[in-house]
Amino acid sequence: MPKIRLEGLVKRFGTVEVLHSIDLTMAENEFTVLVGPSGCGKSTTLRMLAGLDTLSAGEIYIDEKPVSHLEPKDRDLAMVFQDYALYPHMNVARNMSFALRLQKRPKDEIDTKVRDVAKMLGLTEFLNRKPGELSGGQRQRVAMGRALTRDSSTFLFDEPLSNLDAKLRGQMRAELALMRQRVKKNMVYVTHDQIEAMTLADKIVVMRGGYIQQEGSPEELFKRPANKFVAGFLGSPPMNFLDVTLEEGADGFFARGDGFRIALGAELAERARRKGQSEFVMGIRPSDLNYDAQAPDDAAMDLRVSISEYIGAQSVLICKCGEATVTVEIKSETPIALGDVLRFAVRMEGVHLFDKTTEEAL
């Protein structure tokens, strides 16, 4: 299976440049997820890789061979579309076998292949139905099946789950993850949903405004976001951001904000000190704040609960800390009342500092 390399990819629509020199390498058999808000260029990147959109500049290499001049059919890839893009006049079996039939493969081989894939996706009983007679989830599966029958080296997914309702989406996401384990292929997956990105990806590429913000494993991006955007985009509920001032005390450095003063780890403090400035943005994830009335002053925040969102075992509290709003997650059985001021311990490793102007992480 080849690796895919994008080099200086640029896309202009008229005079508007929507992709600014994208460089990206995807290793063999890697599940790469391009994620970002709408308009960030992720779908355009995928369509250029598929050969559906032309490049304005740059080159795409598959297995070190430039492919930008090739037609989609000569790039050895399969694609799953957001609206499934099934052929409405063909039944499920014919939809799935279309590519193989075009290649004039022997009929037996096609039949076996279609039946295998249909079995794997639970489509066997629908093989004679037309797409119009299927539900959204079944159509989604057929689209997946059509890509799988192809046996191509690379799979492209363009927001394949976004037309499904929440429950079905979760189910299909799990099935995709399962399929991922069975099918060892290059996969490039575009989504705006950070949960899909986190659960499926070997590598996440976060994009914004036609630039790559950061790439790396889900854990890497979650733990060490390169900037405030990535930090805020990944994770749910999203990270809290608070304005802080760097303060030197007797026993180290502190981040002082409106109503709290938190001791910084030695390493982070050193990086902040070297910046030579004192105003920063502190980021802390809701899961890094733990309800603990006994926490020491320099590792805790006192928050006034203004809204409690019950979501089952966990509740999300939206609290006030001075003027700022802070979200925390707690176990639902914790006895709290709206208006209470509660003390939350801050997990030291969970504290991130960002430059106030460049928004880069320290």
Add this chain to the structure above:
Amino acid sequence: MNRQSLNRLTPYFFMAPAAVIMAIALFYPLLYMMFGSFRAWDPSQRLNETDFVGLANYTKLLRDEAFLESVTVTLTFAGTVVVAEMLIGVGLALLLDRKIRGMSVLRTLFILPMMIAPVVVGLVWRFMYHPTDGIFNRWLSALGLGRVDWLGDHALMSVIIADIWQWTPFIFILSLAALQSLPRTALEAARIDGATGWQQIVHIKLPLMAPVLIVTFLLRLIDAFKVLEVILVMTEGGPGLSTEILALRIARTAQEFRELGEAAAMSNYLLLLLMVLTLGMFAFTRWQEARAQRLNAVKQEEG
């Protein structure tokens, strides 16, 4: 009559005026014609003065070589023009279904022939086909080729060409509209699945356009059977009977031969033929609607 049944009758009150006009303008003449077709009827006679002759008019027509020739001409004409127009119209649409600068101007130019009155089309083509002064023969002579006796030896072909020129745009416009409403992503999926341009047309575009194409085909066919003005102006059915289509034959039988009963019987044959085509079209739309309904039912089941 209570209030409820009055309510139920309301729509019929509103439809009544239209129904009356239909009855006077359509059904009365139609029934008159059917009645007349069973009688030996001269234009100087009133219908109630004529003699009943049973199916004589109909059976006579079946043995009338001129009539049978006319049927053959009509079938040849309609079949040829509609097939040619479908091929050219759909082909043009497939070629021009892309972003081209000035496409809207081009489209308007393409449909111009359709907007010209048939009589004018007939006159224009008659001049163009003129043996000595017509543009075709002038070109042919200029190129050193022999002249062609367009409206003489090749009259049927010539009127067929004129009709194709006038009505291909109709099919082109409808096909283009059908093409542009096809699901874009299905075509993209086909490209990725490895379909060449030609395979996309054969396996995806044409099958998806089929419902529109079938209706267009039938509409054009029905129209082609009724064509009159263009041929009347160009050849008056001649030379001999070579371009005498049914509509023309009916007009001549009534006016020149003064055989109203026979003309009525002829009209009925044509009507029957068109009826079969119309019913075919109707059945097709019904079948399509039933299919759409079935699909909807499935969707609703899922909620």
